[in-house]
Amino acid sequence: MTIRRLGDTIFLEGVCAVEDAEVLLQQLQAGADLIDWSGCTHLHAACFQLLLAMRVPMSGTPMNPELARWLAPILHSAELSVRDVAVADTETLCEMEP
Template identity: 50%
Template sequence: MSVRRDGELIRLEGACPVEEAETLAALLLAEPGLGVEWSACTGLHTALVQVLLRLRPPLHGTCGDPFAARWLAPVLAAPRAPSEPG
């Protein structure tokens, strides 16, 4: 399993395929404020990217997927625009 709950964190590990997007969303919606540790993630399907962009959980570590670390992490760290749904 590439998405799993580990105490107060959700861990993304290895390649995270589309099938894991629902799991990630359910975990984040069930307990808002849970952080996501993504250092061991080597690939994110765009469905998981969409979940992260919509729910904006606190991120821990640097994503192991170079593309996500370079382009996605700064977007997720930025404050939401006033027009964005919260």
């Protein structure tokens, strides 16, 4: 099993596929308050979206260097708030000349 819970911590291990998103949601709704993803080698987008939405503190660095490089800064960011995301979506990134 790629998602297991020990106490208040959820451990993501190996390949966390789309089928694991439901289990992850159930564990988060049951009151888990920490995610340890140091054993994670793949994180399906559905699981990633749950982690973003629930904003549970993340522990460790995933085994997969791509996850560590691209997703860890997003999930470990304590400064990112829902308001910051909404503002970023409305900012003009560039303007085209006529």
